[in-house]
Amino acid sequence: QKEVEQNSGPLSVPEGAIASLNCTYSDRGSQSFFWYRQYSGKSPELIMFIYSNGDKEDGRFTAQLNKASQYVSLLIRDSQPSDSATYLCALSSGYALNFGKGTSLLVTP
C-alpha cells in the first residue's frame, strides 16, 4: 500500500499568518508531488507541483520537497479567509495520482 499521510486538522491560523501544511509518503519511487485545494462540495484544483528537492515558490505559495525524508510541505504566506479549504497532497510515480486525505485549513479574520 502506497501511503500518503496528512494531518486531518483542522489547522487554524489567523488572517495574515503563514499556514504550514505537511505530507509524508511511503513510496520512494514517487517522482512528482502535487498540492491541491478542495472547497467543500467541489472538485480539487491544482495549486502547484514540485519534482526536485528544495523549494518552489509561486506567489503566496511555497512547496518544499525532501525526498530523503519522504516529506513534502506547502507554505501559504499572508493567509486569507478565502484560503480556508481542504488541502490535498498527491503524488505520482509515473501513473495516476495517489491522494492523501487532506488537511483542513481555517483562516480566521
Added chain:
Amino acid sequence: GAVVSQHPSRVICKSGTSVKIECRSLDFQATTMFWYRQFPKQSLMLMATSNEGSKATYEQGVEKDKFLINHASLTLSTLTVTSAHPEDSSFYICSARAVMTGDWGENQYFGPGTRLTVL
C-alpha cells in the same frame, strides 16, 4: 483552456437503478480519463483509468461489472453505476489528461464532480 465538464452535477436515485455520469473535455482531446470516488472526509480514490478506444483498467477492489466505463471518443467518457445501492452514494470525479508527454499528474484536469445519492 483545459476545461472538463461532468453531467449531471447531482443525482438522486432509488436503490437498484442504474445511473450514467458523463465526463467531457470541452476544449482539448483527452487520450486518458480517470474516474475517482470520494467519500466524506476521505481522500480521492482512483477507481479506473480509461483510454480512448480500449477497455478501462480498474483499480484493485473496484467491480468492473458494477462500474461500467466507456471512453468512446477523445472528448467523452461515461461511468455507469449499475444496480446502485446506498453504499454507492459518493462524490464521483473525473479527470482528463491533455497530452501524452510530461508527468501524469501535471497535465490532469478535474471535472466539477457528480454527487450521487442512492435512496
